[in-house]
Amino acid sequence: MRNKRVFIAATVMIATTGMLSACGASGSGHDAAAPVAANKPLVDKANWPKATPQRGLAKGLSLPLEAYMQTYGDTVTLDTATRHLQEKCMAGYGFDVKLTVAGATPPPNDNDANMERRYGLTDRATAAKYGYGLPDALTDQPRQKVPSLSEAQVEVLTGHGKPTKAGADGSFVAKAAPKTYNGKKIPAKGCVGYAAGKIGKPAVDFQLVSELNGRSFLESMRVPAVKKAMGAWSQCMKGKGYKAATPTESADLVPHTDPASRKEIDVALGEIDCKQRTNLVNVWFKAETRIQKQQITDHRSRLTAAKAENTKALTAAGTVLKD
């Protein structure tokens, strides 16, 4: 038998073993979507981030590169369609497997630009309660487990067997799956490969837009107008008794605790009030907007290509989800 090396999250390995002993070797695959707290829905769209900040000093702000980024809604759509296809493919082999549900752990921001907190804290109401923390709905961590699967189910799903530990170096190996299951051909890389091929998700690359978005963030802090406003902000903070050259530094002045301490909340509110007084957010945003417009001009073809891939994958996902 040919052994195939795969990258394996060792966590998956351990969790699987644990679950197998609990659920028996056959693994019904039906324990995936059970929410921890039965009184709360697993997916609550009300907690999903909006396209732009809804309140505070960054309300309504959006940077030019955001047009080329994947939104949280996109991510959930692609993951949902992919898992739907994987489940459907598994059903074609007689396996009733329910995978995890996407959309249950929303981020506080819709994309890598993170306008809500890009220039540090901007929402006074949230800071007054949580300091540098987040509302409970965004800190809940509903636990979903990847269902426990039998060896045959793993082979059909992934195109290889369950990973096993091999050798003293602690690495993992898995044998390649047989070509067929019950006479039916297993797709290359199993149902995972089948679903990826239908959606085209692996081709989507957002590394470039993320990199540019990071560069503009750093570059904008060297723009004279921003340096001046930042200096004024820092002076304002000093007046409140805090030593911070940037919002990155003020975020580190007091260790965050849950619930937030009075001291943490005071720094958080000071940071925001000084931004309001010095107009730092608007000055910074304007400078960065100019930088990003130039970046788009310089990298338009690659950015557009990645965006088109995303749109194509979303269209494919939309068709899948209508089935």
Next chain:
Amino acid sequence: MKNVRLRSRIGAVASAFAATTALLVSATPAHAAEYKVTDNCDVPWITCSEGDLWLLYNSKDLAVSGGRYVTSWSSFYGNVNDYWGTSQYQGSSLTTYRYVFNGNGTGSGQYTKNNAASVQNCAPADNYRVYYNSGYGGTSQYFAHNEPYGDCNLTNLISALKNNNASQHFA
């Protein structure tokens, strides 16, 4: 992507325990205790499920050599407000756990915050994002989940976040 053998989490956890026991309490004021861990799941008040984000000390090209990880890493489940560590008051005394890289290779024992070069999302279902500031602020980078029983995707941090990783959140 090149195939590598992945060292076991069992090793990572063992070294985390070793770090915790070896460190114990350092320079203790009357009402503060400080420990070091390489995995936030070893912090008593953090409840973990499966699916960690790994922060590696080295960049992708240097992290792996001869099919082995030669870098150290730390692993984190869920939302991490500050890679510097997590603190909680127990009564009037403040207990803090600092996050450090494990003992696997380069970077061993160093603090994780603002010190990572690459990231590997080994979670089968959870997407993550790493942020420039503590408290989920500044620019950020998204890391897509792994497929079930599949390859962990090792990715370099963008240049703005390299050695400037401060927090992480589900994404």
